[in-house]
Amino acid sequence: MTADDREVAGDFECVVIGGGVVGLAVARALALAGIETLLVEKEARFGTATSSRNSGVVHSGIYYPKDSLKARLCVEGRDRLYAYAAAKGVPVRRCGKIIVATTEAEIATLDHLIRRAVANGVTDLAFLSGAEAAALEPDVAAVAALLSPSTGIVDTQALIDALEADATAAGATLALHSRALRIAPEGGRIVTEIESDGMARIASRWVINAAGLAAPEIAGAVADARPESRPTAYYARGNYFAYSGATRFSHLVYPVPEPGGLGIHLTLDLAGGVRFGPDVEWIEAIDYGVNPARKEAFVRSIRRYWPAIDPDRLQPAYSGIRPKIAPPGTEAPDFLIQRETDHGVPGLIHLLGIESPGLTASLAIAAHVCGLVTGRTSEP
16 A cells, blocks of 8 residues: 555565665565565655656666676566566657767777677677668768667656556555664664654564665665675766757667766657757766756767757756766776675665666566565575
8 A cells, every 4th residue: 555645654574765666666576475565765756866867768788797787687677677568558669779989989889889788698789880870860970880679768657657556556555755764673673763754663574775866875874784885875967958849860879888877868758759868967965957058068969979950959858866886987886786794784685876777677676686585586
């Protein structure tokens, strides 16, 4: 049942902290496995932060190091997501994407991406000449490109709604306006202090920290955890600009990757609208403002692969923030799934640094976490 209108009370077998796509997917998987589950979300709606402030792209698994959690869970999650969307009527489209090299020097990056994709089990990429790329997307300027036919777009709000409905139907209790303040092991259980309609102390066998941007803060609020296991949060804002009017694009268009992100790319929504982003803007605190002055840098970047862009049709839209656990100038780390062996608290699982491809991987992450809880999955 949904508990957004009543006091959180009682004990549960598992408490999930965070009601984004990953937290909802975890709660759904646990409830379907017969585990009495409470999900707490501090906001008034589910999925209002990272989950709803991204490109809505279903990634195929190209970019990530072989055998990493990002690689494994993205590929598995992609297939799970397409199947789930089909079963639940969640709007999704395999529109495909092209990754473009705009200079001869960038072709080496395309070659590297092909090798990495094949190592991850993504075997449907096609190398395109400039002419072949132009045949697919006549307005794109490229000397070469990669075609990824299994990349797509999904209606993220519909996905959030479906996961919420599924979790509730399976018996999970979902509580909005509920903030986890402190976690402490007590007498073989874990007690989570929750601020809702007053204060509640919930005892459970398991606690899953799926709080996204707040996950490092939650990890730091765990009594008796090893201090060295507590991560530092870093924030990389990604700004998006919308493009007004009709265009001829039918695929997503990506430049080669850049440090901290995948470059300012062209994505489509399910109605055919075009938006660009995200860029990488390191910030000190969570702030979703979009500075219109960033438009100039957007135009310069986009013009490299779309020379005919009309800057007057490009306007600020929204931003999202990547939940980083490594500082600027360092290589993006893998997803971090911490267990007792990492922090010393039995029954506690932290999901940290769940940035892209977290949306794509969400159902696979949930299956993995459920396996850890039920004892059917080994350490990652």
